[in-house]
Amino acid sequence: MGFLRDRAGVIIVIAIGVAIVAFLLGDAIQSGQGFISESQSEIGEVGNETISYKDFNEKVEQNSAQFKQQMGSLNPQMTAYVVENTWNQTVSGIILKKQTEDLGLTVGESELFDLLFDNPSQQVQQIFSNPQTGVYDRATALNSRKSADTDPTGQLKSQWIALEENVQQQRINEKYINLVKNGIYVNSLDAKDDYTNRNKLVNFEYVFKDYASVPDAEVKVTDADYKEYYEQNKYKFKNATETRTFEYVAFDAAPSKQDTLDAKVAIDKITEGFRTSTNDSLFVAINADTKTPIVYQKKGQLEPALDSVMFGASKGFVYGPFFSNGTYKVAKLVDSRVSPDSVKARHILINPATEGGMDKALAKADSLKKLILGGANFAALATQYGTDGSKDKGGDLGTFTRGSMIPAFEDAVFNGAVGQTMVLQTQFGVHVINIQNQIGSSRVAKVAVVDKALAPSSVTEQAAYQKAQSFISNVSNQTSFDENAKKQGLNKLLGTDVGPLQGSLPGLEDARTLIRWVFNADKGDVSNEIFDIGDKYVVAVLTAVKPEGTLSLEDVKKQIEPDVKRLAQAKVLKTSFEKAVSGVSNIAQVAQKTGTTVTPVENVVFANPVIPGIAQENKVIGSIFGSQPNKLSKVIEGDRGVYVYTVKSFTNPPALTNVLKVKEQMEQSISQQVDASVFEVLRKKADVKDFRAKFY
Template sequence: MGIMGFLRNRAGVIIVIAIGFAIVAFLLSDAIRSGQGFISDSRTEVGEVAGESVSYKDFNQRVDQNSQQFKQQMGSLNSQMTSYVVENTWNQTVSGIILKKQTEKLGLVVGGDEIVDLLFNNPTQQVKQIFTNQQTGEFDRASALSSRKSADTDPSGQLKAQWVALEDNVQQQRVNEKYINLVKNGIYVNSLDAKDDYTNRNKLVNFEYVFKEYASVPEKDVIVTDADYKEYYEQNKYKFKNATETRTFEYVAFNAAPSKQDTLDAKVKIDKIAEGLRTSTNDSLFVAINSDTKSPIVYQKKGQLEPALDSVMFGASKGFIYGPFFSNGTYKIAKLIDSRISPDSVKARHILINPASSGGLDKAKATADSLKNLIQNGADFAALAAKFGTDASKDKGGDLGTFGRGAMIPAFEDAVFAGTTGQIITVATQFGVHVIEIEKQIGSSQVVKLAIVDKALAPSSVTEQGAYQKAQSFLSNASNAKQFDENAKKEGLNKLVGENVTPIQGSLLGLEDARNLVRWAYKADKGDVSNEIFDIGDKYVVAVLTAIKPEGTLSLEDVKKQIEPDVKRLAQGKVLKAQFEKNVSGATSLAQIAQKIGVQVTPVENVVFANPVIPGVAQENKVIGSIFGSQPNKVSKPIEGDRGIYVYTVKSFTNPAPLANVLKVKEQMEQAIAQQVDGAVFEVLKQKAKVKDNRANFY
């Protein structure tokens, strides 16, 4: 009773404590699961640059925009291209934030008149790309002005938002240019620098040397110690800075590519499809039902088809069937539907009637017919376009310029290329109903229309299941790194390595889309075997994480395997140098040294300091630098080069003629330095900006 009374009297306090404990436990469990603190925004932030967060939403919008631009140029994106777009967008974002902070500190601005000039009079490259006339290749200023004017009245606001983004980009780009130019204007080369550079490029030295490679020391005579590793590491520590964390993993791949039986079965199916296409009376419908690629059937000119078809279809008769043939992993059959002589390009204008704002498709067609009659009876086409048109061309009297095949949608294209000059026609497309005037048709060439059915050669379920079961069996018997190695050896599997993989890397050698595998690697601990089988292309992959290299200067342990050849060379160098020092002692000429160590004296002429190469051997900066600092006719001490040990004697120096034009050399040096400013400035600022990169959590 005492305990129950205590609980009743303090129930409120106990409940509050319990709720508080539950909240803390929830936060703790969430933090443990995510591996981050309570107030972490890493699930909504792609990163942080100089204290400014980069939200996933904003960054992903930029990625989408850049992806769309990339698709317009390349047609489609694979995993490698996608990774490139993400990386490029990140670099743009980082540099944008860093440079913006710098330009704001300096108070650099771009005036309104300057923006107008950069958009319409002396457009930037970005603006040119958007508003370049496809036929002339020239910047279309009228189109740019019309688009900007339309943005102010665009009911959706989408065009307005695009222009705001474009103007912001142009403005910041110009501000950045001003900043870089300020830095470039601060570059100065004095007369002493110019004279030194001139001397380094023109002063000649003639010398003789004896040389022995490190590799000449037998391995049995070399004992590599931990002290050797430490010595080399300390001397070369600056080389081992990791710009970002990297991870290394080993993996085995189980092949699920189509088997011989899969190929035979696919060939039987495609032969049946070929017979169906041969007897088809509705080729468009047949292609839509049977083809993997659902692309519209359009006229194409020579050079636009793939080579196998391009070589036969322009001389074939209607109804001709080519194939089946195999191309890029796909079986294809092609049927010639039509062949004709057609214009190469067309100049046209149109009035687009939008069914949504006209009361439906029937009313839009009726309006189009009325406009057609008015135009045929002498009405002003441009005036009607300005009044009834619903796209950007209305501000230009409906003018679409001159365009070739492929520039317009199929229904529109078929109508204008099949019509005649001066003809007024109406055509319905997915955009609405068009009233079109064909103003001019230019050139003529043969075009063909093909019905193409394609079927990708794919593995059967039996093939895929067989490969997956092998991967599953391997994984079930490999719970740690030791078992992974043992099973791979037992089954005779080839272990592949993903070495020093970066967080955002998208592909590996032989694995085009490996993002899921890379994501796993960045969540795993060293020695972990993947807890899933990765389906990558035509392979099932199981992996084990073998190394984690953190950002910053790597430890000796991290680079030990990497530097092993160099450390071995260091140990060989010690043995070889001791041999040289023994033989050099008391020698008065290179010939004596050469005889003692069993090599020849090699003469060299006309070497310059600026090109420190010993002909026939290698670039030897340290050796050539030592030579230019020596006195003639003296036997040098043994010098450790990159390839081996050298002893030399300088025969003579030839000084160049006095520098006649110091100003010209200074200008050349300043120009060379200025070319490096853009990248160098960004790298310095980036190092000081403390960039935090969380992209691996999202991409």
């Protein structure tokens, strides 16, 4: 107690100090956690601007939705394409925005209005196009913009602000690109050089020996050869991003013979039920793996197996089961008839939501139909009562073929009679339709298809998984991986120089989980999990890492081996040819001493540096056009072999009379490359950091 009493002051000071430090550390840790959390939500950086995962992913989802509308569904490759395309759009947007802001480029109010409503950009057209006709609906766009100002939730307003900013920046970017294009200039000397390069002809003779003619026994590739080639071609070995190489074994879980027999029994049972079905649409909806609408199709539109039998069959005919693209199928002819090739129609679309319900919308449609049948002007009624973009054209939908409209609407106008007016209810509302004309005629068939994919059973999958589990439990490094693969007779597959965002490998369509592991592993690591990819279970080992930047000689040694060998062969051939050229006066003597033949060539131009029958030889043709006629050349090392030549003659083209035309052609050609080239140059100068591999 005395000890504590004597030192109480010191102890209190220390205690207070510890408390303060703890407080500060706690605050720092919390702050640090916020920073770490923030950094973990970043998907990339461009200069000083960060790209958040949340914002980027919203764009990916929007672009994916648009892609799905066009393609129906997205496979892993399509998803990877959408992510890559969205990334390029985002990065280019940030880079170009900085450039355009520095230049002070803007879009005025009247110009923006024009881009949104009068001459709408492609993006605006996609958003406000009529779902039935695909035509831009200006009235809907204007009404939506007016509603945005009074929207109580503010959501529509924020969507319009984003759209306007997007359209505005897109136009500013176009102005920037046009400024660059307007700065392109080709002078008269450039035009004359280009004209000469394309039209000046040369006739020459040459002797040639292929590098491959040198026997392997005469070629000794040394480390010095590798180093020489590497130093001369270092610029070729720049890795834009880190790549990795790995080996893997795949345990197949594809359907077994028993799975196939079981699937056949199941489809046979479905076929019997299909024959007696009285509601084919419901039967397909219940039994088919792929739910597709049953619509009329012309010959050539059905898959080949059905196209050859259905157009000569009777209603109710059942074909199958048959096997197609990994799926068992059975098809039934629901109907067959002669139908118009195209139809011209008009309609008045009534929206039940604004009429107080479907009953009132149908009643209004019936009233309009009676007025039309009584002689009222259809176009005037459409303009007054229509609710879609066609009302501004008197309800005119133009002339369209099958597949342009939704099935119910299509059946009504293609199966009806010219002049007929009818009321139809669809998912878009209630239509008053008038068929104006039907053009052409072809036989069409309505075929219902039930499909059942051939898939592995749980027994098959479990057996394959157990094999993979047994393998992974016996390997811990690359050596044991190789030993066990060899012992079990497994085929080792290779993923070579895989990038961090690559989505697939040969035979493995969706390999993202595997590639993510590869980029989090260390060289020599064996995967600690079994990857379920398609119908395979995969175990991998990371064998090599190539960093971003200029690769080392060791990294590229295997890759450059053929080129280094060719370099050694070139030295052997060049030495023998130089001896043959020494002391001779003509090319025939060179041919005799080297055991080759003299080959004549006529009418070669500088712009197309190809030696007929051999290959493109830029260095050789360039040397030829810089030579004097009737002089024996030095030995030239080309891409395919060594050459000695003699120029026989040059034929100069007629004097260029229309320099302006050539300049315009050159400027146009260069302008076509501006969009991609400008972005590529700006991107190289910008400090772009890509963290997408953490998220996708």
